[in-house]
Each structure stands twice: as C-alpha cells, then as structure tokens.
Amino acid sequence: MTTDSQQVCGVLLAAGTSTRFGAKNKLLEPIDGVPLVRRSAATLVEAGLTPLIAVVGHESVQVRDALDGLDFEIIENESYPEGQATSVRAAAQVLTERDTVDAAVFALGDMPYVSVATIRSLVSAYEAGEGTALAAAYEGVRGNPVLFDRQHFQALGEVDGDTGGKAVFKGADQHSLVETDDPGVRIDIDTTCDLDTERPDQS
Template sequence: MSGVAAILLAAGRGTRFGEEFKLLAQVGGKALVRHVAEAAVHSSINPVIVVTGYSAEAVRAELQELPVQIVHNPFFADGLSTSLKAGFSALPLEARAALMLLGDMPLVSASLIDALVAGWHESGEPAALVPTLNGRRGNPVVISRDLQAAIESLSGDVGAGPFLRGRPDVVEWPTADNAVVQDIDTKEEFGKLRL
C-alpha cells in the first residue's frame, strides 16, 4: 500500500452548472465523476473513498461496479468542509495521507495520481503536496493525516486551500499537466472539454 488513500469529493450540487447535475453530465460516454473514479481505481492508491451528498443514489449507481468505498455526507448542503471531514473520518488507520480528488476534474489520470503520491513520499511526506502549473496551484492535493485536526476545525463552504497557504510545511510540486487546473464549473467549460 502507498500509505495514501483517495478521497473523491462528489457531494456538492454544482449550481453554477445549471439545472443538470454536473457530476453526472456525460462526456465520452461516461459521467464526469466516473472518469475521476476510474483514474483513482487504476492508480496505485487504495482505498478509494467517494463522499456523496446531493443525488447520492444516482452517484452510487454510476459507480456501482467500481471497487470504491461510498461514504454519505448528510451535511453536504452546509458546504465543502463537511465533505472533507466525512472523507477524513473514513480513512483507514494505515493511511498516512489522503489525495483529495474533485469529482469535476475528469482529465486527472492514474499516472498523475501516482506521480503526486510519489512526489509526496520523495518530498519527505510533508503536511501537503500541491501541484502547480506555471506557478498556479491546482488539484488534486495530497494532505497528510497530521492535518486532520485542522480539517475538523473548518466550517462552511471552504476547502483546505485557505489553511494550506503560507504554511512552510506545504510543498509545491510543479507539473506540465493541464489537468491540475481544469475543473468543470459551467456549461461553457463543459462544452470545451476534450478527453
């Protein structure tokens, strides 16, 4: 085991996308969230924990035959922080870190996931490892279990980004992979997506 688990955040409504539920929008014959889940499953990471919330049964059905662990977040409407907490609380004891995957980043590949995990180990297992593209921070981020207390203190619709900024124990990991900054928030962005 790599010592790193995956937490795939798939609980939000994605209201900027419009009426259709963003994570189930089809591209290349698969839902956005399935592309991300398959990348995680085909990587060296184990387990893959999927945090559901809005339209949980539909997300579960989309992923049903994949070897993932589903964790439902009943408080998803209170914001992203609740899904981070739900994911971290489901980590197995042997997991020293979690790779945080966003359900709307279908260009993330298994090879990128493996490279991030290797980068975290090679960097001395820092508090977090954040991929960057041309100096811009992106996702997925590897977050050490040592930060679980900080995650538990979060509230509302905030992720880990704010408390990772300015920390000396966060490593930036430069990459040329555009996937780290390509999330899908709107129909326009979805329309430009090329897998």
C-alpha cells in the same frame, strides 16, 4: 497505494449541488459516454490508491450508480448543502480512524481531466519527503488534487465554509506545489460551457 511503509488513500469529493451548471447534476453528465464523476474516480483507481473513499450528497443514489463497480467506500454527507468543507470533514473523520492510512489524496468529482501520472507524481513527492501537504500545479499555479499527510487529518476534520482544505494547506509548515505538465489540474466543470472547453491530452 501502498509502499513498504506508507499507505496513501484516495478521496473523491462528489457531494456538491452543481448550482452553476443549471438544472442537471454536472457529475452525471457524460464525457465520451462516461459520467463525469466516474472519469474522475477512475483516475484514482488507475493510480493505485487504496483504500478509496467517495463522499456523496446531492442526488446520492444517482452518483452511487455512476460509481458502480469501482472499489469505493461510499460516505453519505447529509450536510452537503453547507459547502465543500462538510465533505472534507466527513472524509477526514473517517481517515482519522484508519490507523493504517498515512496520507490521502483529495480529488474533486468535477475535475475529470486530471491524469493518472499527476496522482502518481504527488505520491512520489510525498514519499521523497517533499512535504506533508502537496498540491498539484500547472505552470506554477496551484490546482487539484491535494495530498495531505495524516498529521493534517484532525485539522481537515474541523474546516468550515466552502474552501475545502485550502486553509489547512496554507497553514502546513511543510506545504509545497508539485509541478506537473498536466493542465487538467486546473480544469473543473462548473457550467455547461465548460464541457465544450478544449480537453487536455492525458497520459
């Protein structure tokens, strides 16, 4: 998404191994006939974010195929077995080199119910100066996606473990929750049972 002075990139983290899901790759499981990861990706597209980056790893060929036709630059993360932080680092290192990108929304490939309105709310809050690290929330509880100003890209490029950018978010001087009416910001698909969870209404 580009405004008169700010460009907000969309980052999709889609490299995980789906260990809790069983033998199948959860990102490739269909929801209403559409691969889960493609639904997550389409939200970033429809929100108007640009450029778009997807970090892939586990079964990367199949995940690439699921994203075919969407305008994503694909980054291969060969270190994906070491945890989500490796994907955050891979994306952040690319973003650091993009001088025109002012901020990035980091979204998870296994969260297909986040609404387009939520992404736009994060960007609007950023443009209004509400913080340099902003996380979507529902009923006062933090969820995903999370928006980071470029001042945090270097720190994101140095994270470790399997917690992604949580430490960077909490350590930011200007971090804040952006309240939404979107339960999708707290629904991720970890097990086959999660696919049967009641789906939130999306707008």
